[in-house]
Amino acid sequence: MRTFFLLLFALLLSEPAAAQSLDPRDLLNPLGSSWPTYNGDYSGRRFSQLSQITAANVGNLGLVWAFDSGNDPIKATPLVVEGVIYLSVPDKAWALDARTGRLIWHWENKSRGGTHIGHRGVAMYRKWLFLVTPDNYLVSLDAATGKERWRTEIADLKLDYFSTVAPVIIRNHVLVSPSIESTDNRGYLDSYDSETGKLQWRWNSTPDAGERGAETWPNDEARMHGGGGIWIPGTYDPELNLFYFGTANPQPVMAGQGRVGDNLWTDSIVALNPDSGKMVWFYQTTPHDTHDWDSAETPVLFDAELDGRKRKLLVQANRNGYFFVLDRSTGEHILTTPFAPNNWAKGLDAQGRPIRDPNKDPQPAGALVIPSEEGGTNWFPPSLDPETGFFYVRVTRSVAVYYLTDTSSKPEAWGGVDKTVQRGPSSIAAIDCKTGKVVWDHPTSEGAVSGLLTTAGRLVFGGDGSGNALALDPLTGRTIWHVNLNEKMFNGPITYELDHRQYLLLAAGGKLYAFALPER
């Protein structure tokens, strides 16, 4: 009898066999039936191997279920692991049955504040979830129950930092970083232990005194308050063991007179070793930014043969309107081409960096600048289809007047404002990664903000500004399918497979919709 109770006790203590779990080694495989990270896999391509839904049958897609998360638009990319969807908006997370959309659990943060403007999603490691809150906590949840496991404060809320990024997990490193609002702070990237939540290392977005790059700042005060928040999840090459991410604008944002110089490592693509936190190379996409261009957009990893040589490449469509191709082993510059109209740069320097036209810096009486602060593109996740070799990106063509309002020798915070005078038109464009040329440009109704997805079914999925979800031909940009969900898509669509059925998961406003072909 005693043995029986001991056995029963042991049984009660053991984990339920069905609990979802993600082995971090699974992330090294090409994207298949699940969608286990923000970008699906480490490459940032958002290209799925799934091919049940094709150009020939996409017209038969039907709605399987819908889930209403509330009023906040879904900007996060959900995860799908072993039949469960993990969805989040600022301060809230849900686990849903991927078959039916039924709620498994709901978690809510009791917030202390923080800017509630965006949230990219959760990350998973074994049976734990990780997400950040607007009030700067990194929180770990039990994926099976949504119960909180621990929380760690990653930034000072009183200094105006807030957090939106989806954590990236590399082995036991949980990589997160706060965003910077208007106060002149220093940006940084942290690595936390996935088990204990303890800080492993911190990489600062501006150099320490005496470090290489410190000479691009006029003084210590400017350098130590120089900005460079990191607010979009990065990508990872396991062979090179390099983590890639983009840093945001320098501070003060629009008044550059107090920070004369290139302002490294703001507006840069950075490669660092995730075990040590040491930077291996960087490439600055906008030296001395005065327009809030950032370099935060996803750096996408792609291999191709260039001039007879097989190259490991990194490509990025930058908010500043330029498309960059780098060698991701060394950071060597390969190509820069404009993909959206701009008038702020006079050309490219020897390293392919745009040369800023000082006349287009914010001026007291205004300077007319193309594009507006929204940029040629923005945070919306792009996609790269290795079968076409094309990079797909949301493009906006806007105009703004940039005013310098703080003309003092030491400006603070924004130091200026930009007033948009034209917001569109917008489109989805395909860029040939080898030449940097725009192959096709598909106009969409104005105000479109969706991310993009490509699949082996030879389709590009995205949304327009009128609430339509779209499927386009990856080679020509022709529309093959659409459905009007009446609210705009704010995140990147994803796909997964369950019971041998491919699902297309779209968000519109605060609602999530799962589409699939009819059951056979």
Next chain:
Amino acid sequence: MHWGNPSYSIVRGSPAKTNALCSTIAFLSALLAILVLCVARLTAQEKTEQNVSAPKPADSRPSDDVLRRIYPNMPPNQDPEAVALGKDLYIANCAFCHGKEATGGNTGPDLLRSVLVNHDEKGELIGPVIRQGRTNKGMPPFDLPDSQISDLVAFLHQRNRDARLRFTYKVTSVAVGDPFAGKAYFESHCASCHAGSHDLSGIASKYEGDALQQRWLDPGGQSADVTVTVTLSTGLKYTGKLENLDEFNVSLYDWQGNYHSFPRNSETKVEIQDPLDRHRKLLQELSDKDMHDVTTFLETLK
């Protein structure tokens, strides 16, 4: 549309409640959401995330409530009287070291970036530093009464708030061009439309400074009425105010206020008349000099 599978379900995140209180809350939330969406200037990170569709005139300011919804940690507005008194006290006692704008001087640190000032709520941290000084760093103690400390604190928090909130930034002067060159540009580029009922006399009395510049560059505030005419294969025509135009459908309100929508296909002709088309084209070719000249000229049309 292909909603092939007829048996779908909508699952809500929380149990649906339908009582009157909830409806009221929902309405108020929606109202707040609309107000939030109307804020035309947002964060460095993610202005686009708010999907601002209807910008307002350049001189409008969002209410404090709306700002606190977006930026819950923004220092609140301080009592203006205390701020004014605090400013005088600051200039007399602190500016010599901390700079006239509180952004730091040769010997004193920047007080807007100060961790201590940012952590302070109502003087509980700033007060003791003023009273005791930081003698090891060269700051002497100041023997000030509570009321004056409180005024200084109000000034610092207001200064911090104003620096953070670009909504409150003031554009100083936009009339820096040559009014005669502006007039010549206007006559060659604008006068063909802007005569008679569209003439701009008095515009400078209605709009000032950057609001005037914003107004003539973008007269519709991005939401000007666009006229659309849809001609069907039968020859039937519908004309009215464009409601939505995408690849698949076009919708409009006719001049009687009736709503119509049509699929876009080879049998449907859609013609758009955007009264601001010329303005949009101008933005692509306008030089900064022309912009300043025209604004300076328009400033004379009081």
